[in-house]
Amino acid sequence: MADRPxxxxxxxxxxxxxxxxxxxxxxxxxxxxxxxTMEPQGIIDxxxxxxxxxxxxxxxxxxxxxxxxxxxxxxPTYLVVNADESEPGTFKxxxxxxxxxxxxxxxxxxxxxxxxxxxxxxxxxxxxxxxFEVVRAALEETRAADLLDGVTVVLHRGAGAYICGEExxxxxxxxxxxxxxxxxPPFPAIQGLYAAPTLxxxxxxxxxxxxxxxxxxxxxxxxxTPDSTGTRLFCLSGNVERAGNYELPHGTTIREVIYDLGGxxxxxxxxxxxxxxxxxxxxxxxxxxxxxLDHDALRALDTFLGAAAIxxxxxxxxxVQLGLRVAQFYMHESxxxxxxxxxxxxxxxxxLHKIEDGRAVQGELxxxxxxxxxxxxxxxxxxxxxxxxxxxxxxxxxxxxFQAHIDHGGCPFGGESSLEGLLAPVEQHVHHPxxxxxx
Amino acid sequence: xxxxxxxxxxxxxxxAVAAQYPDRHSAVLPALRIAQHAHGGxxxxxAFEEVADALELTPAYCRSVASFYDMFHLAAxxxxxxxxxxxxxxxxxxxxxxLEAFEAELGVxxxxxxxxxxxxxxxxxxxxxxxxxxVVALDERxxxxxxxxxxxxxxxxxxxx
Numbered sequence: 001m002a003d004r005p006x007x008x009x010x011x012x013x014x015x016x017x018x019x020x021x022x023x024x025x026x027x028x029x030x031x032x033x034x035x036x037t038m039e040p041q042g043i044i045d046x047x048x049x050x051x052x053x054x055x056x057x058x059x060x061x062x063x064x065x066x067x068x069x070x071x072x073x074x075x076p077t078y079l080v081v082n083a084d085e086s087e088p089g090t091f092k093x094x095x096x097x098x099x100x101x102x103x104x105x106x107x108x109x110x111x112x113x114x115x116x117x118x119x120x121x122x123x124x125x126x127x128x129x130x131x132f133e134v135v136r137a138a139l140e141e142t143r144a145a146d147l148l149d150g151v152t153v154v155l156h157r158g159a160g161a162y163i164c165g166e167e168x169x170x171x172x173x174x175x176x177x178x179x180x181x182x183x184x185p186p187f188p189a190i191q192g193l194y195a196a197p198t199l200x201x202x203x204x205x206x207x208x209x210x211x212x213x214x215x216x217x218x219x220x221x222x223x224x225t226p227d228s229t230g231t232r233l234f235c236l237s238g239n240v241e242r243a244g245n246y247e248l249p250h251g252t253t254i255r256e257v258i259y260d261l262g263g264x265x266x267x268x269x270x271x272x273x274x275x276x277x278x279x280x281x282x283x284x285x286x287x288x289x290x291x292x293l294d295h296d297a298l299r300a301l302d303t304f305l306g307a308a309a310i311x312x313x314x315x316x317x318x319x320v321q322l323g324l325r326v327a328q329f330y331m332h333e334s335x336x337x338x339x340x341x342x343x344x345x346x347x348x349x350x351x352l353h354k355i356e357d358g359r360a361v362q363g364e365l366x367x368x369x370x371x372x373x374x375x376x377x378x379x380x381x382x383x384x385x386x387x388x389x390x391x392x393x394x395x396x397x398x399x400x401x402f403q404a405h406i407d408h409g410g411c412p413f414g415g416e417s418s419l420e421g422l423l424a425p426v427e428q429h430v431h432h433p434x435x436x437x438x439x
Numbered sequence: 440x441x442x443x444x445x446x447x448x449x450x451x452x453x454x455a456v457a458a459q460y461p462d463r464h465s466a467v468l469p470a471l472r473i474a475q476h477a478h479g480g481x482x483x484x485x486a487f488e489e490v491a492d493a494l495e496l497t498p499a500y501c502r503s504v505a506s507f508y509d510m511f512h513l514a515a516x517x518x519x520x521x522x523x524x525x526x527x528x529x530x531x532x533x534x535x536x537x538l539e540a541f542e543a544e545l546g547v548x549x550x551x552x553x554x555x556x557x558x559x560x561x562x563x564x565x566x567x568x569x570x571x572x573x574v575v576a577l578d579e580r581x582x583x584x585x586x587x588x589x590x591x592x593x594x595x596x597x598x599x600x
Contacts, residue, residue: 076461088526088565126510127566129579154459159468160509162564176464178507194461235569237528243570279527279565309569311528325527329564335507422530423538425509425562428550 005223007211007231008204009247012099018134020141023102029147031213035110036149040071043114047209049217051229055092056082056165056202057278057307059228059295062209066199068189069115075196077117080174080188081108083124083131083203084158084165087278088329089309092233093203095245097124097131100207101138107206109151110213115199118151123170126158162333166381167200169335180335181381204233224250228294232308236262239269239314239418250294254284257293258312269314273398277306279326280386282393283313303393318417319398320405323391324352328424330387341384344375348391349426355402358410365402369395446489449477453493463494467504470494471511480520481512509563517552517559519597521545522576525562528569533586537573538562540590558597 011017011026023029035043047063054060069077081104085093096104108120124132136155142148161179163169168182171193192198208230212220221229228250234257237243241263248257254274258264265271274284276293282303284291291297298305313322331345351368354360372388379385395402404412411417452473457466470493474486482505487498494501505511523529523538538549541560545553552559568574571583575593582593 085567086565089528089569090565091567091569094567125567126508127563127576127579130581152459156465157469157472158508159472159511161507173468174465175462176467176504178504237569237572238531245570311531311569313531317531322527325525325530329526332564418532419527419530420535422525422535423549423562424525425564428548428562 004248005231006247007220007223008096008103008207008233009100009245010211017100017102018098018138020102020138020145023100027214028102028210029106031210032106032109032147035113035213038113040114040116043110043213046212046217047114050212050220051217051227052205052208052212052220053228053295054202055204055208055232055307057087057304059305062201062205065189065201066111066114068187069197069199070190071116073197075194076119077115078193078196078198079108079112079115079117079120080167080170080193080198080200081120081122081203081206082165082167082170082200083122083128083135084170085125085128085203085307086162086165087280087307087309088326089235089237089275089278089311090307091235091237092245092308094128094131095233096203096207097128097135101135102142103207103210104135104203105138105142105153107209108153109148110209111199111201111206112151115197117199120151120153121156121174121193122153123156123158123164123174125165126160132157161335162329163335163381163383166383169381170200171198178335180337181383183380225292225294225296227296228305232293232305234293235307235309236312237309238275238312239265239316240312241266248293251292251297253290253292254310255289257310258289262312265312265314267314269316271312272315272317273313273319273322275309275311275313275390277304278309279311279329280382280390281306282389283397285397314418316413316416316418318356318411318413318419319394319401320352320356320411321417321419321422323394324349324356325419325422325424326390327352327387328426330383332424332426334383334387338379338381338384340375340378341387344371344384345387347371348375348387352391355405356411358405358408360406362406365395365406445477449473449489450493453490457494464496466494467496467501468508471501471505475511480516480518481514483515515552515556517557519558520576520578521558521560521593521597522563522566523549523560524564524566524568524572524574524576526565528565529572529574532572534573536587537575537585537590540587541594544590544594558594 052062164179169179173179188198327348372392375384375388453470491498
């Protein structure tokens with residue numbers, strides 16, 4: 001692990017990069033100055049050469065997406081930054097906003113120039129109050145230093161809805177509506193925010209752009225693997241000694257992250273399962289621990305790198321309870337627009353409750369898989385898939401856990417599972433006083 | 440916000456926010472947030488009328504938007520809000536015991552407000568602090584690595600705040 005290039009968090013351990021003068025002391029905003037001497041197409045060419053792919057989870061080519069923006073639109077063109085990080089297990093964009101807000105802003109300004117946009121909106125997750133405050137302070141410094149050059153940057157706070165991390169749900173929310181995803185096409189590049197051409201990029205993607213301009217796309221592409229270039233902020237959490245964000249090149253193995261950097265599993269427990277990309281991703285088993293963390297390697301195992309959130313699960317966790325809690329989350333966050341997702345996630349929760357409580361009959365295990373199958377790929381956005389994919393993988397790979405619940409008429413962990421009794425928001429007792437509170 | 444001076448101030452503040460956007464609808468979320476703050480942490484009927492008035496929308500539209508988002512409260516809440524993450528990463532590391540410690544210390548169940556109207560306790564979905572379980576938001580400020588044993592001290596702090 002000697003070679004650990006830092007791109008996104010470079011310099012943040014040594015200096016307080018929330019301050020403009022500190023960021024400038026390490027060459028901050030020099031990429032912006034250089035980019036502004038370049039033709040917009042020249043920047044897109046560098047992005048294409050870098051093979052940078054979106055860090056929000058979809059991993060689509062950033063350069064290609066930028067190239068879809070029409071160059072002759074009579075309407076304004078918008079850059080929207082998706083800072084609505086809410087996938088369980090993911091906490092990288094929060095750290096980027098907290099520690100390197102100027103790198104994010106610089107990336108936004110370079111990208112705005114690449115698509116000839118004068119308008120940037122950063123949609124920040126509502127719960128990220130302190131991050132909003134840090135980015136706002138950095139933006140004030142940028143404005144005072146005359147670095148915006150006529151570009152308006154608006155920080156827009158969300159208000160608690162996972163679905164607004166989906167790009168068209170985000171656009172609806174930014175337009176002051178309920179955050180229900182749109183049908184595509186038209187794609188945002190043609191009709192996005194206010195029905196105008198819109199490029200939507202993730203925080204980490206934007207914070208990577210300054211380094212690509214500095215190094216040149218071809219040089220950046222040498223980091224990582226040919227298909228998955230550059231570094232990634234891997235969010236390590238769950239049953240692991242040293243959880244946290246680790247910026248590492250793509251292609252680092254799961255074992256290196258969990259054991260070499262993360263210090264392994266605490267309390268003498270055994271590794272049981274690994275979620276490689278956030279709660280919506282199909283699970284991996286301990287025998288797959290030497291898999292490199294890149295797109296192709298994980299695709300070969302029928303899972304995804306997603307938002308690079310690695311959740312470590314030890315042998316104290318009941319996989320039925322894990323599936324139930326994951327399904328409860330997606331049920332809570334389903335926007336209700338598409339029937340398979342709205343109803344299917346509820347059925348999943350009902351079935352998982354029955355299995356966990358020992359009330360399920362044999363056929364209901366297959367019924368659960370059938371429900372998952374009837375959600376997959378049948379909705380406007382991937383939220384339903386995000387519930388169905390992981391839960392189906394838990395049944396597939398940990399069938400014994402599920403079968404034991406049916407055979408024993410209850411949870412074989414007998415109340416000792418680490419996830420026992422976890423109260424999901426969707427099921428909490430809701431009571432509000434009906435009378436006015438005393439002032 | 441019965442005071443006309445406050446009402447005028449609210450309208451000015453909301454319209455200043457709306458001026459940042461090409462379309463005033465975009466200011467609905469920020470306006471609801473300002474209104475919720477002015478009304479003691481929740482959105483009574485008047486709040487929707489005030490937001491609608493400032494943005495030239497209908498109260499029903501504003502309510503329909505607010506009801507989509509977890510951070511808007513459509514019924515009264517306590518002076519303080521305690522939100523405990525019970526998603527999987529915190530869950531694997533003892534979130535339920537932290538929640539139960541808050542329930543015991545405050546004498547309410549999750550989703551309820553204390554009788555004196557001081558504290559509302561609720562569970563929330565992942566707050567994005569998964570490496571530092573359990574994450575608890577106290578009046579929207581994150582407390583990381585909270586354990587059940589920390590709860591009495593946190594509740595005492597709220598009592599003094």
